Amino acid sequence: MVAVVELSSGPGTGAAYARAALGMLPGARRGSALPEIEMVHRGVVVDRGHLAAYDRVCGFRLSDTLPATYPHVLAFPLAMRLMTMPEFPLPLIGLVHVANRITVSRPLSADSRLDLSVRAADLRDHPRGRRFDLVTTAAVDGAEVWREVSTYLRVTKPAAAREHAGAATATTPGAATTPGGARTGGALWRVPARVGGDYAAVSGDRNPIHTSRLGARLFGFPRPIAHGMWTAAHALAGLEGRLPPAYTVDVAFKQPVLLPAKPAFTATRTATGWEFALSSKRPHLTGSVIAAAS
Template sequence: MYARAAIGLVPGFNRPGWLPEAVLERAGVTVDRAHLADYSRVCGFRLSDTLPATYPHVLAFPLAFRLMSRRDFPFPVVGLVHVANRIELHRPIDADEPLDLSVHAADLREHPRGRQLDVVATASVGGEVVWRDVSTYLRREGKPSGGRREGEPPEPPAASAQWRLTPRVGTDYARVSGDHNPIHTSRLGARLFGFARPIAHGMWSKARCLAALEGRLPEAYTVDVSFKLPVFLPSTVAFSAAPEWSFALHSARSGKPHLAGSVTPV
């Protein structure tokens, strides 16, 4: 699939101006307990028989990547920027429950910096949707519109924890998620796409934040995050959480925002 994605970058590769109508599905997906334990360790979750809310995302990732690598997808998957993610956990999911996964693309729309689209994944048990994931991607096109914002940037919230992140964050998450994009695992690969150093996966950042809230989350909830500035590896980040279920990730050194999120109980 990565070879197919690379071919999509070749000049003259014709693409449609609309989203494919395809729905990719995989039925009866079972959880490998060793993989779940490895994922939980990498993201900071405790070992449990209940799946972390972000875990089905890695189960659905092969379907999502295959969808975005198709010839009838409007953009090459390499170069798309993951700008937001919403997960709806309808109820706790036991690790022994087989999952029926479905992935499709939706809502191609204009954006001041280009165009956006959503990749929607669902997990069902016995015909009941128990989990839904909406990943929003941006295709940058042309120059950003508008001038600089006036005034000083807001002060970051007080940190409740600091995490020192090494380059292994990128390589370890690539191993457990299947997302081997070189911007996360290679200094040279990152430089080819305009980054001075490898950057952490956005979904690792989201998972790590939810792990910090583990034990306090409701049984059913929606968790929204916006990915701001990239988290370079290595670096130190500051995590903050508020009683009203908002949380954030900032640079511990400069205070620049990396992620802003909120949890809504259902």
């Protein structure tokens, strides 16, 4: 039976990072299974100033309609609270975000009061370690309007961590191949080094691999890397105005984007929505948007 932990206000992430650091100390005890706990925060009101800051950092137009990726940052403190519990089986530090799926049931207005929930599910083995899903939902007036499944991997081999647990398939910058074989032109992103810190400020995700050269080097990266959810958000911003009112976006995170960077973004319209990719010499991200059935 799942125990529901209700929070009357959004928890901060500073204490969670402190707990994460303590969890890395020798002798720290952990559970063997995912905790049967659902973190819930009801009646969350969108701060329009924060929304505007998020829109600017990720490249969205300023609007009262929430980007599909925005509820992720609203629920991030709940996720941190859950994943830094002493009984959580995997340490937070070192987890790799390998995939993300978001389903938008209808456009979300900044006027909506959101009931957010986060729970962990499906801990399973992987050739490079263990992975699990973090399931997050947003409801309005009792009806679910948004759902996210974030897949995280705990790698046990340093080489896998450096590869961001993704496939190392060479691609040609500025071009992508659709299943039908058609190639499309792309747009060159200019991603400054400050993106790591700017996104950390609006998301609350202050993992040092995104903001510190030293922190990045500790995990095998020569310099800070962009947040995966920033790349996903910026990709959707590139399709803004061309997305259906209800859809599912699937993203697979491949090689990290070392900051600063000039990766190539490509997008192709399909019969059901869009396919898109971000690449340099190797792929950083691949994804698709599929419209909901009418």
